Amino acid sequence: MGSVDTEVEAADRRAELLDWLNELLPDFDVPIDSSEEELRKQLYDGTVLCSVLNVLIPSIAKGTHGAYDSSEPQVVTLKKFLSVIEELGLPGFEITDIEQGSMTSVVNCLLSLKNNITSEPGEDGSFENTSKIGSGSLLNKKWRAPAPEPGKHAQGQLHGSSSPGEEKRKGHSEAKSHHTSRGQKFREVFQLKKGSYSDLPAAKISEMMHSNSLDNATTQSLLSVVNGILDESIERKKGEIPHRVVYLLRKVVQEIERRISTQAEHIRNQNTVVKAREEKYRSRIKALETLVNGTNEENQIVMNRLHVVKAEKSKFEEKTKNSEQDIARLMKEKENAEKLITKLKKEMDSEKKLHEDQRKQLETKAKELETSLTGRIRELEFLLGNSRKRVGDLETASELKLQIWNRRENIYQRFVDNQLYSAKNLRMSSDSLKQEVFNIQEKWRDEISDFGLRLKGLVDAAENYHRVLAENQRLFNEVQELKGNIRVYCRIRPFLPGQSSKSTTIDYIGENGELLITNPVKQGKDGHRMFKFNKVFAPASSQLEVFADIQPLIRSVLDGFNVCIFAYGQTGSGKTYTMSGPGTSKEDWGVNYRALNDLFNISLGRRNAFLYEVGVQMVEIYNEQVRDLLSNDVPNGLVVPEASLHAVNSTTDVLDLMQIGQSNRAVGSTALNERSSRSHSILTVHVKGMDVKNGSTSRGCLHLIDLAGSERVERSEATGDRLKEAQHINKSLSALGDVIFALAQKNAHVPYRNSKLTQVLQSSLGGQAKTLMFVQINPDVESYAETISTLKFAERVSGVELGAARSNKEGKDIKELLEQVSSLKDTIARKDNEIEQLQTLKELKSRSTNSNSTLLRHSSTPTYTAMAISSHGEGLDEGEDEESEGSEGGFSVGGETDCSLGSGFEFVPKPGEPGSERQRNGHKISRSVPRSGTSRLKIKDSLNSPAPGLLKTTTGQTTTSSSKASGKRWQ
Numbered sequence: 001m002g003s004v005d006t007e008v009e010a011a012d013r014r015a016e017l018l019d020w021l022n023e024l025l026p027d028f029d030v031p032i033d034s035s036e037e038e039l040r041k042q043l044y045d046g047t048v049l050c051s052v053l054n055v056l057i058p059s060i061a062k063g064t065h066g067a068y069d070s071s072e073p074q075v076v077t078l079k080k081f082l083s084v085i086e087e088l089g090l091p092g093f094e095i096t097d098i099e100q101g102s103m104t105s106v107v108n109c110l111l112s113l114k115n116n117i118t119s120e121p122g123e124d125g126s127f128e129n130t131s132k133i134g135s136g137s138l139l140n141k142k143w144r145a146p147a148p149e150p151g152k153h154a155q156g157q158l159h160g161s162s163s164p165g166e167e168k169r170k171g172h173s174e175a176k177s178h179h180t181s182r183g184q185k186f187r188e189v190f191q192l193k194k195g196s197y198s199d200l201p202a203a204k205i206s207e208m209m210h211s212n213s214l215d216n217a218t219t220q221s222l223l224s225v226v227n228g229i230l231d232e233s234i235e236r237k238k239g240e241i242p243h244r245v246v247y248l249l250r251k252v253v254q255e256i257e258r259r260i261s262t263q264a265e266h267i268r269n270q271n272t273v274v275k276a277r278e279e280k281y282r283s284r285i286k287a288l289e290t291l292v293n294g295t296n297e298e299n300q301i302v303m304n305r306l307h308v309v310k311a312e313k314s315k316f317e318e319k320t321k322n323s324e325q326d327i328a329r330l331m332k333e334k335e336n337a338e339k340l341i342t343k344l345k346k347e348m349d350s351e352k353k354l355h356e357d358q359r360k361q362l363e364t365k366a367k368e369l370e371t372s373l374t375g376r377i378r379e380l381e382f383l384l385g386n387s388r389k390r391v392g393d394l395e396t397a398s399e400l401k402l403q404i405w406n407r408r409e410n411i412y413q414r415f416v417d418n419q420l421y422s423a424k425n426l427r428m429s430s431d432s433l434k435q436e437v438f439n440i441q442e443k444w445r446d447e448i449s450d451f452g453l454r455l456k457g458l459v460d461a462a463e464n465y466h467r468v469l470a471e472n473q474r475l476f477n478e479v480q481e482l483k484g485n486i487r488v489y490c491r492i493r494p495f496l497p498g499q500s501s502k503s504t505t506i507d508y509i510g511e512n513g514e515l516l517i518t519n520p521v522k523q524g525k526d527g528h529r530m531f532k533f534n535k536v537f538a539p540a541s542s543q544l545e546v547f548a549d550i551q552p553l554i555r556s557v558l559d560g561f562n563v564c565i566f567a568y569g570q571t572g573s574g575k576t577y578t579m580s581g582p583g584t585s586k587e588d589w590g591v592n593y594r595a596l597n598d599l600f601n602i603s604l605g606r607r608n609a610f611l612y613e614v615g616v617q618m619v620e621i622y623n624e625q626v627r628d629l630l631s632n633d634v635p636n637g638l639v640v641p642e643a644s645l646h647a648v649n650s651t652t653d654v655l656d657l658m659q660i661g662q663s664n665r666a667v668g669s670t671a672l673n674e675r676s677s678r679s680h681s682i683l684t685v686h687v688k689g690m691d692v693k694n695g696s697t698s699r700g701c702l703h704l705i706d707l708a709g710s711e712r713v714e715r716s717e718a719t720g721d722r723l724k725e726a727q728h729i730n731k732s733l734s735a736l737g738d739v740i741f742a743l744a745q746k747n748a749h750v751p752y753r754n755s756k757l758t759q760v761l762q763s764s765l766g767g768q769a770k771t772l773m774f775v776q777i778n779p780d781v782e783s784y785a786e787t788i789s790t791l792k793f794a795e796r797v798s799g800v801e802l803g804a805a806r807s808n809k810e811g812k813d814i815k816e817l818l819e820q821v822s823s824l825k826d827t828i829a830r831k832d833n834e835i836e837q838l839q840t841l842k843e844l845k846s847r848s849t850n851s852n853s854t855l856l857r858h859s860s861t862p863t864y865t866a867m868a869i870s871s872h873g874e875g876l877d878e879g880e881d882e883e884s885e886g887s888e889g890g891f892s893v894g895g896e897t898d899c900s901l902g903s904g905f906e907f908v909p910k911p912g913e914p915g916s917e918r919q920r921n922g923h924k925i926s927r928s929v930p931r932s933g934t935s936r937l938k939i940k941d942s943l944n945s946p947a948p949g950l951l952k953t954t955t956g957q958t959t960t961s962s963s964k965a966s967g968k969r970w971q
């Protein structure tokens with residue numbers, strides 16, 4: 001403890017010194033808690049020491065000792081400093097101390113210097129005049145106080161000066177001997193042998209005032225002087241104090257005041273010391289914290305205590321600011337803290353003891369453990385002995401076994417030798433086998449390469465097979481075309497949203513037009529029925545795919561062929577979807593739009609070689625009445641004498657016209673289809689082409705027919721007007737069936753005239769046209785019966801052979817010849833007429849000669865007369881029908897060379913037939929050109945029209961054909 005205190009004391013003094021130096025020297029800035037060695041480093045070369053002297057006593061530095069010079073060696077500088085110190089009478093130190101020894105003497109030296117020179121500069125800026133030593137006697141005065149012992153405050157004391165504590169103590173003792181020693185002190189102060197102040201001569205007082213007697217006197221002495229003077233003046237009772245004594249008194253009082261201020265300064269310094277001590281306490285606390293860091297609990301207690309200490313310390317700080325008393329209290333606090341620390345240390349000791357006890361306990365335990373382990377080891381050793389014994393037994397047994405094994409080894413060796421021998425044999429045979437295998441492999445390789453070659457041939461053949469298959473298909477189509485078979489394409493409608501695709505009748509769709517239908521009621525073989533058509537379009541087929549297959553057919557119209565495409569199927573099976581499409585967007589376009597668009601595109605592409613004119617007619621057959629859907633001349637619903645023909649130049653024209661046609665089409669609702677079309681809609685496209693080079697012409701005609709629903713009457717649940725409509729539809733469709741049946745049977749009579757529909761289709765079914773039927777089917781199970789009947793009908797249609805299609809082409813020469821023939825015929829007719837007239841005249845002449853009552857009759861009946869028929873086709877009786885092979889009269893669209901559609905058609909009776917000029921339903925049809933081919937139902941061909949853009953009606957009137965509906969002219 002003692003050494004610690006000493007260390008702490010030394011640190012305090014160091015701090016005090018460093019604080020003073022920091023204050024004194026502007027360039028000196030060293031932390032006050034620096035170690036002894038750090039301080040040594042700072043002071044070692046003497047620079048700082050000389051700077052201190054330079055600041056405090058510049059006159060001394062400038063005097064005999066010479067000013068400090070940084071270039072001087074360290075020893076010289078130190079010696080200079082020490083000589084000044086010596087002259088000041090202050091305790092010095094050895095040079096070896098500052099070099100390597102204890103710094104205590106150095107610190108003491110400097111602190112004594114500090115305490116004897118005031119820190120406040122004098123009027124001239126130096127500390128010289130404020131030195132306690134006094135400038136005048138500085139070099140004469142000797143240091144009288146003994147050098148402070150280590151651990152004690154080394155406050156330097158010049159003669160007559162003392163620390164405040166000491167002064168206090170002195171004050172007390174001096175008070176006791178106040179009266180006895182006062183005179184003595186007084187004399188001491190003034191260095192008198194006897195007598196009182198009043199006895200002092202004025203010269204002496206003046207000398208005293210100017211000398212340093214007062215400076216060297218203690219404060220107590222000075223106060224004694226004052227008291228002495230006062231006592232004496234009381235004793236004398238004169239009440240009068242000489243002026244010089246008053247002056248002396250004032251001087252003494254001034255000195256006392258000065259000392260008090262010095263004391264105040266000293267107290268301030270003490271405060272600094274206390275602060276330094278506080279720092280020290282902090283570091284001690286830190287050390288304690290580190291000490292108590294071991295145990296958490298202790299740590300906590302220490303922390304708590306530390307907090308207490310800190311609080312106390314802060315209180316202490318507060319108090320130290322105000323007065324010295326507070327410092328004393330702080331010291332007390334410090335003592336308390338120290339006590340506390342001691343207590344803590346004690347606690348720590350007890351903790352250590354506890355740990356020690358625990359350690360001892362553990363040691364005891366370890367010993368016990370050791371004892372038990374030793375026992376265990378002994379046990380194990382015993383066991384080891386046993387096992388060694390057992391090993392001995394085992395060794396004996398194993399020796400025996402070894403003998404047995406040796407014997408066995410011999411046996412095995414012999415066996416192995418045998419085996420080796422046989423293995424050698426085997427190897428030899430395996431070598432021969434390998435050779436054999438190798439030979440076989442070689443053979444196989446040859447064979448495989450041979451197979452490869454053959455396989456390649458097969459692959460090529462397979463590839464060819466597909467090509468051949470396609471070729472076969474093409475040839476088949478060609479054969480069909482040559483035969484003139486009606487092509488039948490079947491299209492299956494997909495299930496509509498909301499319908500379940502599970503209940504389908506479609507079992508299989510083959511690539512080559514096979515279609516297998518399942519009867520949901522019947523199982524097994526009977527429940528299936530296979531059909532074969534030219535093509536079957538699956539539900540997912542797009543409009544484009546469908547059109548792609550019929551495109552070549554449609555293009556043949558430009559080459560002068562007549563083409564007829566009609567869609568057949570029950571209501572809601574997708575006829576309109578296929579023919580017109582569900583909407584007006586390009587993807588939705590049905591066959592109608594695509595066909596016309598395609599025709600326009602091709603005609604545009606060929607415009608340098610051919611000039612094409614395209615015209616469109618659109619009619620519907622509703623309740624066995626033909627109605628022009630594009631005419632605005634007659635109110636919709638009225639039967640028109642002749643369908644208007646509208647010239648079209650672009651797809652847009654067609655779209656416009658079709659929109660008009662669709663809106664004019666009769667639609668109503670039935671139980672099966674809300675907007676079911678209950679009429680047959682027929683779109684006819686006329687294409688006239690002219691070869692620019694040779695002037696030859698071609699005329700093609702395309703019928704695009706959307707038939708009414710084919711379902712049976714009872715299924716549509718129609719009544720009243722709807723029933724009538726359904727009956728008409730059924731009648732016309734069964735008439736269509738009859739015609740097809742007759743054609744399939746190659747009957748001499750084909751009953752075209754039984755309905756308007758068959759009349760319209762006559763030229764397409766019976767002529768040399770190319771005909772295609774879309775048979776539309778509904779895949780749901782409920783429509784099974786309809787589906788089967790529709791497919792059966794389609795099967796029959798596909799068997800119909802119409803004969804090879806023929807193109808309607810006329811070369812320039814033929815045309816001229818035809819014209820010549822026509823003019824010749826006219827001439828012949830004229831001649832015949834003349835002959836007839838002449839004969840008549842001759843007959844008349846002879847008759848007139850025979851009888852006077854001669855009747856001259858003039859006949860102007862033309863060779864060819866025309867008879868108009870109503871669009872109801874009532875103009876002919878069955879007899880005529882029989883005679884005309886079912887192709888005469890009624891309603892027909894086009895013929896071999898002419899497919900114009902009209903309802904005011906020409907009926908040409910045989911020459912000389914009575915009633916050759918008849919008028920039915922108010923429509924009179926006159927014939928202007930001789931009859932050609934087999935068709936006798938005609939509309940005037942625009943090509944023969946008197947003026948471009950005009951159509952001649954069968955009434956002989958010239959009328960604009962399409963301009964009223966579309967504003968376009970058909971030329």
Ligand SMILES: Nc1ncnc2c1ncn2[C@@H]1O[C@H](COP(=O)(O)OP(=O)(O)OP(=O)(O)O)[C@@H](O)[C@H]1O
Nearest residue numbers: 493571572573574575576577582673676677708709
């Ligand atoms: N291939 C198809 N893809 C998608 N929907 C189709 C297809 N075919 C038909 N439909 C739809 O089925 C419904 C009936 O079709 P659509 O009106 O064309 O039948 P329809 O046979 O013309 O009937 P109707 O005899 O009454 O005129 C329509 O909603 C149509 O959009």
